[in-house]
Amino acid sequence: MTFRQFAFNNVIRNKRLYAAYFLTSLFTVMVFFTFSIFAFHPVLSGENMNGYVSIGMNVASGIIYVFSFFFVLYSMSSFLQSRKKEFGLLMIQGMSMKQIRLMVFLENMFIGFFATLGGIVGGLVFAKGILLIAENVLIIDDELPFYFPNQAILLTFGSFIVLFFLISLFVSYILRSRKLINLIKGDKQSKGEPKANLFLTLSAVLLLGTGYTIALLVEGLEVVAALLPVVLLVIIGTYLLFTQLSVFVIRRLKKQEQFFWHKTNMILLSDLSFRMKDNARTFFLVAIISTVAFCAIGSLYGFQSYLTAGTKEQTPYTITYTDAENGGEANASLIEETLEAEQLEADGERIELRYYEKSDQSLVLIAKQSDYNRFAALLSQETIHVSDGSPVLIRTGLILFEDEHAGSSEAEVLENAALELKGGSKLEPNQLVESDVLPGSAGNYYYVVSDHDFENLPVPSSEQSYYAWQERNGESISVEASEKLDQEVTGGFITNVSYQEYILNKIYGPILFVGLFIGIVFFVSAGSFLYFRLYSDVDEDKRKFQAITKMGLTEKELKKVLNRQTLILFFAPILVALIHGAVALTALSHLFFYNLFIESVTVLSLFTAIQIVYFFIVRFYYTKQVKAALQ
Numbered sequence: 001m002t003f004r005q006f007a008f009n010n011v012i013r014n015k016r017l018y019a020a021y022f023l024t025s026l027f028t029v030m031v032f033f034t035f036s037i038f039a040f041h042p043v044l045s046g047e048n049m050n051g052y053v054s055i056g057m058n059v060a061s062g063i064i065y066v067f068s069f070f071f072v073l074y075s076m077s078s079f080l081q082s083r084k085k086e087f088g089l090l091m092i093q094g095m096s097m098k099q100i101r102l103m104v105f106l107e108n109m110f111i112g113f114f115a116t117l118g119g120i121v122g123g124l125v126f127a128k129g130i131l132l133i134a135e136n137v138l139i140i141d142d143e144l145p146f147y148f149p150n151q152a153i154l155l156t157f158g159s160f161i162v163l164f165f166l167i168s169l170f171v172s173y174i175l176r177s178r179k180l181i182n183l184i185k186g187d188k189q190s191k192g193e194p195k196a197n198l199f200l201t202l203s204a205v206l207l208l209g210t211g212y213t214i215a216l217l218v219e220g221l222e223v224v225a226a227l228l229p230v231v232l233l234v235i236i237g238t239y240l241l242f243t244q245l246s247v248f249v250i251r252r253l254k255k256q257e258q259f260f261w262h263k264t265n266m267i268l269l270s271d272l273s274f275r276m277k278d279n280a281r282t283f284f285l286v287a288i289i290s291t292v293a294f295c296a297i298g299s300l301y302g303f304q305s306y307l308t309a310g311t312k313e314q315t316p317y318t319i320t321y322t323d324a325e326n327g328g329e330a331n332a333s334l335i336e337e338t339l340e341a342e343q344l345e346a347d348g349e350r351i352e353l354r355y356y357e358k359s360d361q362s363l364v365l366i367a368k369q370s371d372y373n374r375f376a377a378l379l380s381q382e383t384i385h386v387s388d389g390s391p392v393l394i395r396t397g398l399i400l401f402e403d404e405h406a407g408s409s410e411a412e413v414l415e416n417a418a419l420e421l422k423g424g425s426k427l428e429p430n431q432l433v434e435s436d437v438l439p440g441s442a443g444n445y446y447y448v449v450s451d452h453d454f455e456n457l458p459v460p461s462s463e464q465s466y467y468a469w470q471e472r473n474g475e476s477i478s479v480e481a482s483e484k485l486d487q488e489v490t491g492g493f494i495t496n497v498s499y500q501e502y503i504l505n506k507i508y509g510p511i512l513f514v515g516l517f518i519g520i521v522f523f524v525s526a527g528s529f530l531y532f533r534l535y536s537d538v539d540e541d542k543r544k545f546q547a548i549t550k551m552g553l554t555e556k557e558l559k560k561v562l563n564r565q566t567l568i569l570f571f572a573p574i575l576v577a578l579i580h581g582a583v584a585l586t587a588l589s590h591l592f593f594y595n596l597f598i599e600s601v602t603v604l605s606l607f608t609a610i611q612i613v614y615f616f617i618v619r620f621y622y623t624k625q626v627k628a629a630l631q
Contacts, residue, residue, distance in 0.1 A: 003099070007106035021076070022111050024528040028068045029119025029160050031521050034130055035061040035514075036152035037123065041131075059514075064521055069163055071525050074285075076108060076171045101172040108171060112164025120156055124149075196248035204245040207237030215587040223591040230587075234580060238287055241576065242280040247273055264561050267548060275537070275569060282533045286573040287580070289526040290607075294581030297519040298603040299588055300512050302596040307504055309594065314396075315497040316379055316436045318346060318476060319485075322353075322493045323465035331489045332467050338481055339469060348469040349374050353438070354460035357422040363461060364419065365446035366391075366427075367438055368454035375437045378470045384433060384448065391449045393417045393429035396436055419447060425458060439466065523607060526577075527614045530570055534622060542629035549630050562626060566619045574611050578604055 011018055039058045087100050095103075128146045211233035218226045250273040254260050260269060276283075319339075321331055332350070339346045351371045355363040372394075373383040386392050393414060410432045419427040427447055438446065449457070476498030477485075485494060545558060553561075581604055589596040 003102070004106060007103045008110055010103065011107050011110055018111060021528070021532070022115055024525060025068075025072060025111065025115035026118040026122065027524060028064065028071065028521060029116050029156060030122045030126075031517055032061055032064050032068070032160070033120050033123035033152060033156040034127075035064065035517070036155050037127055037130075037149045040149055040151045042147065063518055065159060065163070067521065067525070068160075069167065071528075072112075072163065073167050073170065074529070076167060105168045105172045108168040109164060112160065112168070116157055116160040116164070119160075120153055123156075196244045196251065198248075200240050200244040201248040204237050204240035207233045208241065211237060212583050215583050216590075218587070219590045219593070221591075223587050226587075235288065238576060238580070239280075239284045242276065242283045242287075242573075246276045246280070246572070250276065264553075264557050267553075267561050268564055271544070272565065272568065275565070276572075278537075279533050279569065282529055283573040283576075286526045286529050287576045289522050289529075290574060290577035291580040291584070293519040293522040293526070294577060294604060294607060295584045296515050296522075298581060298585045298596075298600055300515040301603055302585060302588055302599040304505075304508050304512060305596070305599050306592050306594045307508070308501060311500050311504060312497060313436055314439075315495045315500060317468040317495075318344075318471040318497065319469050320439075320495045321467040321489065322439075323467075324492045328465040328467065328492065331492055331494075334488060335467070335469065335485065335494070338477065338485055339471075342477055342481055344475055344477065345472045346469040347378055347472065348467060349378050350468075351375065351438070351466050353464045353466045354457075355462045355464075356457065357461040359420045359422060361422075365438065366454070366457060366460075367446065367448050368451045369448055370451050372437055372448045375468060376435070378468060379437060381435065381437060386448055386450045386453075388450045388452050390431070391427045391429045391447045391453070392431045392433055394433050394435050394438070394446050394448055396439070396444050396446065417445070421458060422461075523610070526573075527611065530573070531618055534566065534569060534618065538622065538625055541626055545626055546630055555627075558627070558630075559623065562623050563619065566622060567615070570615050570618070571611070574608075578608065 035058075039061065090100060091097070127149075131146060211230045214226050214233075215223075215230050250269055254269050254273070260266055319335060321328070321335060323331070332348075336348065351367070351374070353365060353367070356366055358364055369384065369386040376383050384392055395413070413432055414429055417429050417432075419429075421427070427449065429447060477496060479499065479502055482496050482499035482502075485496070486499070545553070549558065582600060585596055585600040585603075589600075
């Protein structure tokens with residue numbers, strides 16, 4: 001048997017440990033290859049797309065490639081840590097450290113070569129389906145036909161062969177200084193009782209508490225200013241949480257004799273403090289990576305929801321037209337003809353929007369009650385009654401972060417809403433109404449007065465004709481008709497809510513598509529880190545439970561201990577990441593003054609469900625391995 005065959009067979013014999021490393025590497029290659037297919041696709045890289053989709057895919061590929069380097073490097077280092085005793089035995093048999101380094105180099109190159117080929121083949125198999133999904137997500141006008149991606153194959157194969165080659169060299173290099181005695185002893189060397197520093201433990205609580213408090217209390221643009229300090233506080237606090245606070249809590253539980261001696265708690269807690277201390281860096285890395293995945297996808301999804309909601313609130317009608325150059329009647333007729341051609345049943349209204357100059361020289365819209373109620377009826381909203389001398393203040397649309405009155409009570413808003421027009425007229429509203437009936441003016445506010453008071457107002461500074469149509473059955477104009485209207489209507493401003501959403505999704509689709517893929521890669525990689533750490537200790541667990549079983553541990557108790565231990569080790573970093581993600585998404589909602597609760601719950605629940613499925617799969621095989629060693 002040649003040395004190459006020996007290295008290859010060594011990979012096959014360790015397939016249980018290498019499986020997750022191989023499959024995750026294959027998945028990473030496949031995702032990178034998928035983005036390369038998009039980047040080089042003739043349609044996406046053509047002039048009609050302006051290159052922004054192709055650029056986005058290339059950027060995403062670069063991010064995944066850089067992350068893949070560190071992921072594969074960490075995975076190999078973690079895997080080699082569990083093979084120290086094996087290397088020591090090989091050295092006793094006469095293998096030199098140089099030969100061990102060569103063996104590790106060849107093993108990693110074998111896995112890298114087949115993971116790269118597997119990722120490319122998998123990408124080709126699913127390419128057509130992914131392209132069909134992308135047609136809908138990216139919202140492009142042309143189809144994305146399948147093509148044989150020669151450039152993508154060459155780029156992917158070359159990039160990842162170089163990546164695995166460099167990592168193989170690096171991993172081989174770090175093995176050079178291993179001593180035989182350390183390799184033979186391996187995990188038998190005493191680690192000592194894990195202890196926590198009280199100052200660092202309290203620092204963990206203080207840092208996380210401070211970071212969370214700041215993130216939850218700041219609003220508006222203060223969120224952006226607090227971003228960097230909060231991130232630093234939470235990252236340092238998370239590291240101390242796993243290295244100090246977790247050990248402190250376990251030691252305190254061990255001192256509670258009634259709890260410690262209850263059934264199998266002694267076995268669980270005695271080993272858990274060592275496991276938490278040994279895996280602290282892994283848990284910290286998994287928590288941060290998972291938090292990045294949660295925040296990236298949650299932010300993208302939430303921002304899309306925010307923009308869509310803002311579009312709907314600011315444009316509640318099926319279609320509106322604001323005349324700017326006295327061509328309103330002709331354009332209004334064209335819009336009505338289009339609605340008839342689309343066989344849409346729509347009711348329409350017209351109003352002359354009058355803007356008055358305030359004492360500070362800014363303009364404000366003032367409408368009369370009858371006009372407001374006509375448009376309110378068009379939207380099937382409540383009409384209002386305005387008494388003479390008692391105007392109503394209307395707050396319109398989505399409350400943006402630059403609104404100085406956002407978050408203020410109705411009394412506070414009305415207190416500052418007294419209006420003095422140029423010329424001496426004064427308006428003092430005594431009622432605040434949330435409404436999107438009329439487009440309003442700067443500051444998201446306008447005034448409605450009684451018809452009698454409206455006639456006594458001074459001459460307005462400017463006027464605009466405003467037309468609105470509302471479809472009775474909630475249907476919308478087709479994209480083709482909307483594009484035609486957008487081209488033919490001149491001398492004014494036309495808004496079509498369905499077309500605006502279409503344009504928004506067309507622009508935002510590639511960003512969401514790229515962010516979703518990158519988030520999934522990060523999350524899958526985080527789960528793989530946990531898999532590596534769990535299985536790197538499986539041999540030690542086998543010996544430990546063999547000894548405990550001889551002392552009378554039943555199979556039911558063994559299963560209970562394994563389930564609880566695996567559950568804690570698997571979900572401790574995920575739970576921390578979920579809390580981090582929830583706080584971060586709450587802070588994002590404060591930035592825009594828009595409730596992202598549904599979006600946050602959707603994203604966090606989806607990832608939690610994926611992790612639960614992953615946990616059950618890993619736990620099944622892990623428990624099976626331990627039980628097999630006891631028979």
